Amino acid sequence: MATYHKSNMLTDTPLSFCPGCTHGIAHKLIAEVLQELGQQGNVIGVAPVGCSVFAYKFFNCDMQEAAHGRAPAVATGIKRVHPDKVVFSYQGDGDLASIGLAEIMHAGLRGENITVVFINNAIYGMTGGQMAPTSLIGQKTTTSPFGRTVERQGNPIRMCEMLASQDGPAYLERVMLTDYANVLKAKRAIKKAFEYQIAGKGFSMVECLSTCPTNWHMTPVQACQHIKDNMTKIYPLGVFKDVGGAK
Amino acid sequence: MATYHKSNMLTDTPLSFCPGCTHGIAHKLIAEVLQELGQQGNVIGVAPVGCSVFAYKFFNCDMQEAAHGRAPAVATGIKRVHPDKVVFSYQGDGDLASIGLAEIMHAGLRGENITVVFINNAIYGMTGGQMAPTSLIGQKTTTSPFGRTVERQGNPIRMCEMLASQDGPAYLERVMLTDYANVLKAKRAIKKAFEYQIAGKGFSMVECLSTCPTNWHMTPVQACQHIKDNMTKIYPLGVFKDVGGAK
Amino acid sequence: MEQGIICAGFGGQGVLSLGKMIVYVAMEKGLHVTWLPSYGPEMRGGTANCSVVASTEEVASPLVSTPDCLIAMNRPSLDKFINDVVSGGMVLINSSLIDIKVDRKDINVYYIPANDLALQHANERSSNIVMYGAYAKLNGNIGSMDEFEKILIKQFGKSADKDKIISAFHAGYEEIKV
Amino acid sequence: MEQGIICAGFGGQGVLSLGKMIVYVAMEKGLHVTWLPSYGPEMRGGTANCSVVASTEEVASPLVSTPDCLIAMNRPSLDKFINDVVSGGMVLINSSLIDIKVDRKDINVYYIPANDLALQHANERSSNIVMYGAYAKLNGNIGSMDEFEKILIKQFGKSADKDKIISAFHAGYEEIKV
Amino acid sequence: MQVKIDFERCKGCGLCVNACPKKVLCIGDKSNKGGYFVARVDKPEQCIGCCACAYMCPDSCVEVE
Amino acid sequence: MQVKIDFERCKGCGLCVNACPKKVLCIGDKSNKGGYFVARVDKPEQCIGCCACAYMCPDSCVEVE
Amino acid sequence: MAKKLFKGNEALGEAAVLGGCRFFFGYPITPQTELSEYLSWRLYDVGGTFIQSESEVSAINMVYGAAGAGARALTSSSSPGISLKQEGISYIACAELPCVIVNMMRSGPGLGGIMPSQADYSQATKGGGHGDYRMLVYGPSTIQEAVDIMYNAFDKAEQYRIPVMILGDGMLGQLMEPVEFPPLKQMPDPSTKEWATTGTHYGKDRRIVNSLYIVASENEAVNIKLQAKYDLLRKNEVMCEEYMCEDADIIITAYGTVARICKSAVKALREKGIKTGLIRPITLFPFPTEVFHKYANSDKTKKFVTIELSTGQYNEDVLLSVMGKKPVEFYCRMGGSVMTVEEIVNKVKEVY
Amino acid sequence: MAKKLFKGNEALGEAAVLGGCRFFFGYPITPQTELSEYLSWRLYDVGGTFIQSESEVSAINMVYGAAGAGARALTSSSSPGISLKQEGISYIACAELPCVIVNMMRSGPGLGGIMPSQADYSQATKGGGHGDYRMLVYGPSTIQEAVDIMYNAFDKAEQYRIPVMILGDGMLGQLMEPVEFPPLKQMPDPSTKEWATTGTHYGKDRRIVNSLYIVASENEAVNIKLQAKYDLLRKNEVMCEEYMCEDADIIITAYGTVARICKSAVKALREKGIKTGLIRPITLFPFPTEVFHKYANSDKTKKFVTIELSTGQYNEDVLLSVMGKKPVEFYCRMGGSVMTVEEIVNKVKEVY
Ligand SMILES: Cc1ncc(C[n+]2csc(CCOP(=O)(O)OP(=O)(O)O)c2C)c(N)n1
Ligand SMILES: Cc1ncc(C[n+]2csc(CCOP(=O)(O)OP(=O)(O)O)c2C)c(N)n1
Ligand code: SF4
Ligand code: SF4
Ligand code: SF4
Ligand code: SF4
Ligand code: SF4
Ligand code: SF4
């Protein structure tokens, strides 16, 4: 029998996410991992523009708010100044895979020694449900009102695969925040990512398939099921890169 | 026995490239292919910012000069207005793989029905020899004066591989402009790329390993040899994606 | 005549459409109207509100900073706006969720148990319709009961719950004794 | 005293370093100096030039639009700048590559077969050194022959061709008969 | 074993309810200041202390002890 | 077979010279207005008309007929 | 035609379509997103193209491409997104391409907030991008006016081959008002534009869309040409509302939604016996300098009062127009806070 | 110390290092590339960091990160690249981060040319990015002055927590002049900055670098704070050279390299008996308004003549300072063309 307490790497400020949004789960996993790794007072985080724009209110460490898509550049600037601190960015799919694609890819190519937690919810949550580069084919959003088609809106982007096509990243894994077992897996992945950073192995990213009950127009429980049933078909879970013992 | 005449898809304006720069070969291959495909009066080209910034002076068709890195976006705008015209962009490695990375990747993901000729010369030629994202490890440039290292300047970027990791592109090939046989291969690749566009198959790109004798500080002949000996190790030639008969 | 209205409540209580329906009534009447919602992430889970202006003249400012009429669907909304209501103005309070009384003496306050009446006549989501009815009763200068009802039917004519919704409207209307 | 100089020629003829060496001489002399190159893609394969100003006072404008002295290493450069030279100014012409004569009567023109002398005394690339020698002879107010030679030695002291280069310098110096 | 839910923090999303293998939790009929119907410990005695509920709660309002 | 080189367009890069399997071409000692020493057809009789030179010339100054 | 209740953003989208726009390239941002959401289906109705681009930078360059190809192309964003477009706008201005750009300003600087602001005034009118260029900039104050301006914006853009900017704020974008729409125009055939890259040209008459002029004299010639165009705009395109100015002792000046609040203030002040008027520029570039001259030189006018949602950006143009002839008082709110009618009334009473 | 002959771009790089800069993030562009090339090895000498970023957008955001983390970070570019940085600059200004940005202006608009220009003046001084923010903007005219300014720029930036821009042009960047360098300063330890994210904080005293203020009143408070800072700059940081103005009938005004040409013109005009002076602002924001007031109010001064490499961007500030008290004549060149001494002399004679 286990016990569970809110992590001390989260502040007491109530999260600003909608009910049942798994952004919240991602937040607490990061907090728990940092706590377990004993990194209190050793972390700088970077918040993106997106529903997690207020991340700086929630993580109990030094934080910088980045311009939309530029979190990897901001994190790079920070990490170069404080190479011995743990630096992470937290980014949505619009932020990371659309406007900020060049920044994340080049941070990966540089092997920048940071950890990125990438929340793929296949939608622009913050701005009210527009299509994301990761939106599924067929998905109706406010800017793909007839459902996304390859012809009209192009193909969903696969970030783990894209980063894995290059040298630079040390660790890439895709997980989902849908149920207890998978949340535990996600936590292990996030922990490994941070451990790699602490060991100086370079760029690590964990892509979390995450829900947006509000803009998917589903209940939180349905939304989790939707990830399992549909999202994982396009975004298979697994480790895409792991340099293992190598630096 | 063959005959050879300057293509009528090139203007008479002398090219602005340095002596022996294979940008010139890429230019004429495109011109020859368009001529052979009978596309005179049916083409709109997009010139980048880079040594080929004056491409609009050389190609004998309608041309638009794009902002640095944005040629794929400009070409997208054009193609959507004139879907029945052949639209191509011509871009250097700084232009396409550094500042314009998001634009090329998203054009590829959209399966934008355009052809991109990508000149990878592992250097910023135009601005006088700075490091490019494609510069080789060990390569000395004016901004990697001690030679590029993975630690300091990160890893060379592989664009064909990156695009091939995603759905969208129809045809991706890497060639080199170093000798007669390879130039003929390059021509075939460029031809195929344009043929795919004309057939409506979507995004095609030919990456040309190209010389920069001036900033590599080599003779043109040495520069060609350098590609064969060194560049192809990091940038292997070949077809990275070919949807073939499929649309 | 110019009336500035603020409708405010939780996101999900339908305050934006409540405001919009009032606008439609005023528009039909030939009045000049504007409708301005609060917008952006503020809406997420939190409170929502809109400013409505109905006027016999062209509406200059659509921003209602000192409302003639406040419709408060929950406690935070009441707290936020109550002091801005003009002297002599009216306040409609959803007393199902707001258990305090307003102590300003210079305004007319009406307590409507909107959630209770909604549940009774239609469903939880119709509390805004109850308030709409109450507002209709108090604002004959914006439109008659029929005119308010007409707009309601336009909005919900095709809904399976049409009749229930109209009944909720009337419940609100009747709740006000003038 | 203020002298504005333009050195111009093909990229590769060393006109920029020629200008720079003159600047060093003037600097040693305690004069105020500026050196401004043409820059950018214009240089690619095309022509290059630089503006040099040497002055007893602080240099106001470093841009030489009307040179007191023009050193033209090839034909396009001569054509480009010859009309801007001030009346009474001097022009040094590389007659190895420029086969025409200047027909302005208000300026002093000197023809130096710089490429030929360079080949004779050192190598093709030293034509700028020959011109440097010629300039030295004509501009005692900027520095003495020794002072010019000192700068040359500073630049090429470690070169294997040091002696040849100095010899090219003297050839240019001697070529001017004043 | 005790499961506690932070009444004011809870948003009534139901993820904890769904996660609990023992159906210990349910959504109650009381709403908090945010207007949310808060999750409630319905059958505390069934709890096996697996923490599934706590892990799944996006708002960190479940404590298990 | 005739190989012609455009004197003013040529930049003397030597790629044609290098490409020719028959050593037909060489860099001459005459420079053009651009200051380049221009390639020259040295042994026209050896030419087999393979067009390697023409294909390799970046400045399209070689014509083969 | 009957008036319809329309949200500002959506009304602008509809007016663009009616005005012949068939291409939209944009990236979501509050408080203008409804414009693109609207066009995401509306453009399909009329056979147009809607692309949600990967970024604002990409969007403006798609506009560059489409406009250069002869189409009527629109993009829309809000402050931070517009900042990202500055390079592209400078390119479009220099290449003399017609297009329309909407900026629904939000409060800044930085990420700021999403409430109304006018703090991108200098950026819009004086060139936030590099180089000496201008846009034709409109600052509508009602949705009907925004619709009318948008409806004609492409005509103006093509007439002058210039980017047109419509400068609004969240209030204008989010507001609903009854509005009357004009009839549908078709997009002119690109091939009727003698400068557009339609892909049909070969050889001598091929067309080049460009902003590179490496020779200074050529680049200067282009700039001289642009300046001549801007002078033409100053001559022909000024739009300005003068409201109760003739007999006014005090003239308030403001633009956009703020001017609406000022109008209420003018009424309130006149009720209190203070003769107040309002100068409301509708074009922000070209600026209605002449109108200010007229009143600055009139004996009647005692004072001007500038009201804006920025710290004097608009007031600079007022000062440059009044040129010291009369005192100019100033009142502003910042960061998304909007002044009330009472504040303006008080300010005027204070300086009266 | 002996003077060394240095290229402007490289001298700026050296001065940055001497002034304590240890981080550079930038992207190549003519005519400033030598600055980054120089720093690519020079920063390693002093244990610093040089990153050639993937773009200008990325560069300015790396600066944001590094500056927020307490370091002295520099970026450098030229006009089109600076346009791309506008969003980032606005963020930096709002988050009150100290940093230095160099803009070696080239001619525009669009891709334009690479020759000298001053057409980014409004962008630099009035906010090319969104929102009401300012930078401390210097316009040095000699390499020595540029070096001295750069050497102290980080101190100023940190004192006011503000981005500092050094505005030059290709002429300044490419020019070589003898220059004297001050001694090496070390970068202050980030941990001495009570606002920097050094990663050592946890819980209550953790630090947040931010520009998001979703509540209008909070966003307004930030703006009020920023404006107070700008007023302080206006009070304390104005720098201006007055050259032979006391007895001048005509006062030329110009900044940067153009002012050097004007100085030659002043000398030439005085030789011709025309009493001319020069006002040369060294800070462009804050603008030396008082200096202009002084001469505008003096009976001696008859006229001002503004000379610039843009179409009146700088002149707007001159006009706003002279405020109609004396005539202001104007002469400019554009697109990379630079006026000669003779042109200025002729202009002054013409209006004399
Ligand atoms: C430059 C810029 N462009 C656009 C926006 C508006 N914007 C805010 S968040 C967002 C997208 C958010 O989507 P995502 O990154 O997927 O995060 P989510 O909200 O889904 O978690 C956008 C487009 C902005 N703030 N800045
Ligand atoms: C926004 C912007 N940034 C930078 C530049 C400067 N610039 C011009 S070309 C170039 C790089 C050219 O390199 P590449 O794309 O590899 O082309 P190449 O010259 O090697 O053919 C750069 C950085 C610019 N013109 N615009
Ligand atoms: S909008 Fe979607 S992603 Fe954003 S907080 Fe709500 S549910 Fe989560
Ligand atoms: S600089 Fe290099 S890439 Fe550019 S033209 Fe010269 S050789 Fe070719
Ligand atoms: S700890 Fe496990 S058994 Fe107990 S309530 Fe939570 S999920 Fe149910
Ligand atoms: S998961 Fe958390 S927020 Fe959701 S209902 Fe359960 S306790 Fe409440
Ligand atoms: S055609 Fe062939 S053989 Fe003849 S010159 Fe050219 S390369 Fe040599
Ligand atoms: S390849 Fe062409 S340019 Fe080069 S030397 Fe031969 S002919 Fe001349």
Ligand SMILES: [Mg+2]
């Ligand atoms: Mg998302």
Ligand SMILES: [Mg+2]
């Ligand atoms: Mg390159």
